Amino acid sequence: MPDNSFLESVGQYFDAAAPHTGLPEGLLKQIKVCNSVYQIYFPVKIDGEVRVIEAYRAQHSHHRSPTKGGIRYSNHVNQEEVVALATLMSYKCAIVDVPFGGAKGGVRINPWEYSEADLEKITRRYTTELIRRKFIGPAIDVPAPDYGTGPREMAWIYDTYRSFHPEDINAAGCVTGKPVSQNGVRGRSEATGRGVFYGIREACNEKELMDQLGLSVGIEGKTMVVQGLGNVGSHTATISQDEGGVKIIGVSEVEGAIYNPDGMDIHDVMRHRAEHGTILTYPGAEAFDKEDRRAVLEFECDILVPAALENQIDEHNAGNVKAKLIAEAANGPVTAAGAAILAERGIVVLPDIYLNAGGVTVSYFEWLKNLSHMRFGRLQKRFDEQNYRRIVEQIETTTGKEISDRDRRMIIHGADEIDLVRSGLEETMILGFQGIYSLYREKPEIKDLRTAAFALAISKISNDYISLGIWP
Known part of the structure; x- marks a missing residue:
């Protein structure tokens, strides 16, 4: 099976899962297709010169409203990529029962080539175009950060939307991933990486699955290699090490990769990179330069976490992967051809449409917070603390023993x-x-977790189509 494009890989995954759902062909076709794509070209004046910027917003499915998905800034953005990512968002939301349809946006620029002022111009103009075509709004389509964007860009989007709709009291819900000071929610920046950790931990607690891989039950002590130390990769690595007891033995970034089978403190690695501008000089580790940085995918380990871009493991290198469990923290890091080879070799893949759903899950919490106009915990925190204090005091009175200040807190x-x-x-x-x-x-004919995940997502979306009368 030759490697195809990202969108074609997503389509192949869908087609592999569809027969296991028992749904009619027409309904499957409706679920699979992207409902709408908006291609935009808009001018922005930068350094006295007018540049025409290419951008997109795709809404894959409207079985739930609003649609939801990030906005990425990258030179590689194109319509096919945006549609593929929007498609994955539909299935991702269905799997974790987040009531959104899938969407995705992209602006074809290299954000690191622009000043902050220029990025603000581009972001506000892009938002304006979305507003004009009704492709954004708390009940329509809710963007979020993605590759090349963050809380700063989301704040610009929120402010632009609010200037067009000053009467909308729910305007803050038009975008998620905002700074906490701008109606964001605490825990959003770490959400995807933390969700990856929870997913890996849950898989490692499944005895039957661990027996299949020849691993002990539990995440503690397992070795992990992480490709990419961006937002998702860095949080996955630090939380896995700090809360799961995982040993980080390999990492990669744009400048290359490092490997130490005895383990590395990920916090120390990240501090070293911040101070020296590279991980390649990290003491005690074997270094691989930029040309060999994909060697990180072939390091010996229990768990491999591809947390960079799509199409990293394909038909050319899947046969060299030595990990027993691959956790897809990025979107589409394994191609369909690569996945087939991994399956033949008995390597288990935790699929992206489940594993990196932490971001959209916490975005959902932020959206709910914005619509309710209420900070989580405000109503019950003090009440709970007073109740717990009375319980502690009653225990001390009854037992005659005093609880330590640390335990009391x-x-x-x-x-x-x-x-x-x-x-x-x-x-x-x-x-x-x-x-x-x-x-x-339950279905022995389903041979891998990705097929099971797609089948589950398709079935959940079909239930919405049928129960809401969208499907005749």
Whole structure:
């Protein structure tokens, strides 16, 4: 099977899962196609010169409203990529029961070639174009950060939308991933990486799956290699190390890769890169330069986390992968041809349409916060703390023993916003994995978790089409 484009790989995954759903061909076709794509060209004056910027917004499915998906700034943005990412968003939201249709946006620029002022011009003009065509709004389509964008760009989008709709009291819900000071939610920046950790942990707790891979149950002590130390990769690595007891033995970035089978402190690695501008001089590790940076995908390890861009593991290097479990933190890091080879070799892949759903899950929490105009925890935190304090005091009176100040603080702590966000994300990722793994075990004809995930997503979306009367 030769490698195809990202969109074609997504289509192949869909086609592999469709027969396991028992749905009619017409309904499957409706679920598969992208409903609408908006291609935009707009002028922006930069350094006294007018440049025409190419941009897109795709809305794959309207079985739920609003649609939801990030906006990426990259020289590689094109219509096919945006449609593929919007398609994955539909399935991703369905798997974790987040009530959005899938969407995605992209602006074809290299953001690192522009000043902050120029990026603001581009972002506000792009937002204006979306507003004019009704491709953005808290009940229509809600963007979020993606590759090359972050809270700063989301704040510009929010401000631009609000200037066009000053009467909309829910305007803050037009975009997520905003700074906390601009109606964002605590825990959003770490959400995707933390969700990846929860997903890996849940898979590692499944004895049957670990027996299949020849690994012990539990995440603690397992070796991990991470490709890409951006937002997702860095949070996945730090949380896996700090909360899961994972040993990080390899990482890569744009300048190359490093490997140390004895393990590395990921915080120390990131500090070294911040100070020296590279990971290649990190002491005690074997270095691979820029030309060999994809060697990170072939390092010996238990868990490989591709957290960079799509199409990283393909028919050319899948046969060299030595990891036992691949956790797709990025979108589409394994091509359909590469996935087939990995499956033949018995390597388990935790698919992107489930594993990196932490971002959209916490974006959903932010959207709910914006619509409710209420910070999470505001109503119950103090009430809970007072109740817990009374319980502790009653225990001390009854037993005649005094609880330490440290334990007292821990017991009476009421849930803050970030506690509730993390708890909701953890529950979502656990239930998402259980749904996929249950289907995988129930249907022996389904040979991998990706096919099970796609089949589950397709079935959930079809239920919406039928129950809402969208499908005749």
